[in-house]
Amino acid sequence: MIALGVGFSSRCEARDLVELATGVWQALPADARRDGGRIATLAHKRDSGLLEAAARQMGLEPVYLEPPDLAPFQPGRTPSAAAEAAVGLASVAEAAALAAAGPDATLLTGRTTSGGATCAAARGGHDTAFNHREEP
DSSP states (O other): OEEEEEEEOTTOOHHHHHHHHHHHHHHSOHHHHTTOEEEEEEGGGGGGOHHHHHHHHHTOEEEEEOHHHHGGGOTTSOOOHHHHHHHSOSOSHHHHHHHHHOTTOEESSOOEEETTEEEEEEEOSSSOOOOOOOOO
16 A cells, blocks of 8 residues: 655645645656555644545545554654644654555655645555544
8 A cells, every 4th residue: 555645734725735746656656556545644634625635636545644643653754843833743744654554654755845735655564554534
């Protein structure tokens, strides 16, 4: 399972997020992209509609995560002072990619930043992936 993790500020526009995520996705090997994947961010971003727009345009499954889901993936990631101030996590994109990719996931890319958004990609080590929560 391949997962993109994204973080974005309130000033980010859908086209900026789609452009960044598409660039990261297209840079992955074709065989990694063959079976589709996921795009993940923090659950409190659901109302912005940006993740849904990117997922729809890219043909990926949207995944919304809670901060505790990302907490185990904080050590060793690229820290962001802005993310830490906004959500209490130093890494959103890299941690979201790892959490959504599933068990034994490894980063395929580091964090890439553009237009108020960040994106990273990870591959899960097993066929099963993060069992994300749906809102009621």
